[in-house]
Amino acid sequence: MRIIAGEWRGRKLVAPKGDATRPTADRTRETLFSMLTSRLGDFDGLRVADLFAGSGALGLEALSRGAAHCLFVEQDRAALDAIRSNIAAFDxxxxxxxxxxxxxxxxxxxxxxDVLLIDPPYRTGAGAVALDRLLRLGWIGPATWIAVETAATETVTVQGLETEVERRIGKGKLTLLRLEPDRTDPDTPPG
Structure with missing residues (x-):
């Protein structure tokens, strides 16, 4: 695994030891960031959260492309060690x-x-559960872009969010979501 573009382009990433995590393939990351860049323009100054972070590859890719800050959330000990190692290696x-x-x-x-990058374990529904909670807790606003990687057969459905685009890549699928238009008006009560 390597960083695809930006300041750290070509730098290698450490993957977590064991098989508890499934790192996002370089090809999938490249497609995801192409999809996001075509909508955002660039990542300069953005606040990003890499959820179910694994190696931290998604968040580090965003930082390499100019994001101001990234929050990495992970519970697996080996994955946390890999994230810490990657962050240290990239200073x-x-x-x-x-x-x-x-x-x-x-x-x-x-x-x-500004951007939520979500890569939960496949076929668990954890991404939709997390998004429902994060929506209620103020993590998602009118300008937020949400990217979720799932198995190709999964669909991400969360009340209050709409699918902007889905793209299949091998055995996986990338879904970009946004707040539903009526949820972006602060005077409109939720659902």
Whole structure:
């Protein structure tokens, strides 16, 4: 695994030991960031959260492309070790925060994130459960882009969010989501 573009392009990433995590393939990451860049323009100054972070490859790719800060959330010990190792190797401590624990136990956000990168275990439904919770806890605002990687046969459905685009890549699928248009008006009560 390598960083695809930006400041750290071509630098190798450490993957977690064991088989508890499934790192996002370089090809899938390249497609995901192409999809996001075509909508965002660039990552300059953005606040990003890499949830179910694994090696941290998604968040580190965003930082390499100019994101201001990335929160990594992961509960697996080997994955946390890999994230810490990658952050140290890229000298990115000042731009990162690591939350050791379950995405499903996160607290309310002080303000919405610009980008949520979510790569839960396939076929668990954990991504939709996490998104429902994060939506209620203020992690998602009108400008937030959400990217979820799932198995190709899975669909991500969360009340209050709409699918912008889905793209199959091998055995996986990338889904970009946004707040539903009526949820972006602060005077409109939720669902």
């Amino acid at each position: 990115a401590r000042e731009k990162t925060t690591i939350e050791a624990g379950s995405v499903l136990h996160l607290r309310a956000a002080s303000e919405p994130y």
